[in-house]
Amino acid sequence: IGYVGHLYKGRGIDVIVECASQIKDATVHIVGGTKKDIEYWKNYIKPLKLNNIFFYGFVPPSETKKYNNSFDILLAPYSSRVTVGGHDKLDTSKFMSPIKIFEYMSHKKAIIASDLPVLREVLSEKNSVLVDSTNIKDWITAIEKLKDLTLREKIANQAIVDFDKYTWKKRAEKVISFNQ
Numbered sequence: 001i002g003y004v005g006h007l008y009k010g011r012g013i014d015v016i017v018e019c020a021s022q023i024k025d026a027t028v029h030i031v032g033g034t035k036k037d038i039e040y041w042k043n044y045i046k047p048l049k050l051n052n053i054f055f056y057g058f059v060p061p062s063e064t065k066k067y068n069n070s071f072d073i074l075l076a077p078y079s080s081r082v083t084v085g086g087h088d089k090l091d092t093s094k095f096m097s098p099i100k101i102f103e104y105m106s107h108k109k110a111i112i113a114s115d116l117p118v119l120r121e122v123l124s125e126k127n128s129v130l131v132d133s134t135n136i137k138d139w140i141t142a143i144e145k146l147k148d149l150t151l152r153e154k155i156a157n158q159a160i161v162d163f164d165k166y167t168w169k170k171r172a173e174k175v176i177s178f179n180q
Helices: 013-022 035-048 061-070 099-106 136-145 149-166 168-178
Strands: 002-004 028-031 053-057 073-076 110-114 129-131
Touching: 002 061, 013 028, 013 035, 013 053, 013 136, 028 061, 035 053, 061 099, 073 099, 099 110, 099 149, 110 136, 110 149, 129 136, 149 168
Parallel strands: 002 028, 002 073, 028 053, 073 110, 110 129
Antiparallel strands: none
């Protein structure tokens, strides 16, 4: 199970840690974050004595592909309030562009994501598993459900088909046709 991205408040790292603590037969990999972020989360999980969660820290965007490709399930556990680096008062959850979702879809992987209106513009029950961002039980149920390889492949296949609508080429064609 993987997550690739920043570790800012609202990105759901606490959800990922809670899932890792309850699903012992899965390994959880978190790619991204500053040294300070990693230190915070390692201290957070230390009392939990988890040996199935791994932090990799920041990797250049050109290297994230190999991580995304190595996971069976990708997580996007955004909370209902999402901040950006250093701006805890700025909530971007209503208007953020889900670039991470497009990246995940492009890797033809099963995605579990928070059921937020901004993500529903791209995700559905056919190309992902959408769950309440605050309900840990739902996250765990979704992960358990995706242990089924057939279901994982079905969702991943639909995600890559749907991703085709959001490529830069398709978006440019749409803009050009709109102006004619």
